[in-house]
Amino acid sequence: MSILSENLRYxxxxxxxxxxxxxxxxxxxxxxxxxxxxNESEPPLELLLKISRYFHVSIDLLVSVDLRRFPLDELLQLPDNRILLPVLVDHTGENAIEIIPNKASMGYLNGYNDPQYIESLQHISLPFLRNGKYRAFPAEGDSMPPFKDGTYIVGKYVEKIQDMKVGKTYLLVTRSGFVYKRLAGIEDHSIRVQSDNTFFEPYDIPLHEMLEAWEYECSILRDYDLLDFANNDVKGMFLSLKQDINRLEKYLVR
Structure with missing residues (x-):
């Protein structure tokens, strides 16, 4: 058996x-x-790349390291094993915030590290979100009030599991789809998450199921009527601007 075939089985x-x-x-x-x-045949390079992205393990590790001899969770944290995150920039060179379509979790799971897929997404730019990489995901269900269907969660990309902080909320991309939860704890082989809605019980997510983590930064309602920002000064600025626009509209009507 080749290293690749053994690793695939493992x-x-x-x-x-x-x-x-x-x-x-x-x-x-x-x-x-x-x-x-x-080990009856070997996948072509294009498919090998797809397999690498599917298991979230670099091609180098897949074909040269017997993964059974090392803790898989530790290998996934190696810098050389990192799958590069496609980054979209606007015409000024600023990082754009890609908007993941509503009810498109499977499409994102297949294309989250595909530059062509990321480039095809609609995007926005928010001037107060500059340091880091941000992406907007649709919220679903009622486990994390006050966010409801139609709200978009804007998250900042987290490079390592160790950088996550207990008590903060995260949009987590797993092999099964998206979940937006509060981090309750980090174990050797899993993380524990909980809902703000106490009706739902906390549960564990194995690290090998994790694809991406995005720390909550702000939320946007689908009709853009109100933005709920972590920065209260910025939130106040937008609310004041909205009031000025309403007063201006009333003046123009008169």
Whole structure:
């Protein structure tokens, strides 16, 4: 068995997934994927890159390191193993804030590190969000009041799990989709999250299920009627501007 084939078998076992499930996610046949695990053939470079992104393990590690000999969670934290985050900039060179379409979690999971997919997204720029990389995700459900369906959570990209802080809220991208939760704790192999709605019980997310973490910065209602910013000064500025616009509209009507 080659290192690649052994690693594929090992990573699939960690996900407790079937060959059919992974083949479906990679958009290939189960028989083709099985040949890679049995070392009967090798995937072409384009598919190998796709497999690397799927398991969130660099190609170098996939083909040269026996992953069974090392704690997988530690390997995922190595700088050389980091999957580069595609960054979109506007015409002035400022980082743009990509807006993930509502109910598009599966599309994002397949394209979150694909520059072409990221480039295809609508985007906005907010002048007070400059230091860091930001992205806007749709909120769903009622587990994190006051945010409801139609609200967009703007988050700042978190480079490492160790940089996350207990008590803060995060938009978490997992292999199953998006969740917006408050961080309750960090363990060796998982993180514990909880909802602000006490009806929902806290639960653990294994680190190997984590793809991205975005720390909450602000929220935007879908109709842009109100922005809820962490910075109260900025929030007050927008509310004052809105009041001035309303007064101006009344004056023009008269």
């Amino acid at each position: 990573l699939r076992a960690q996900l407790k997934s079937s060959q059919q499930k992974i083949a479906d996610d990679l958009i290939i046949t189960r028989g083709r994927y099985a040949k890679y695990e049995e």
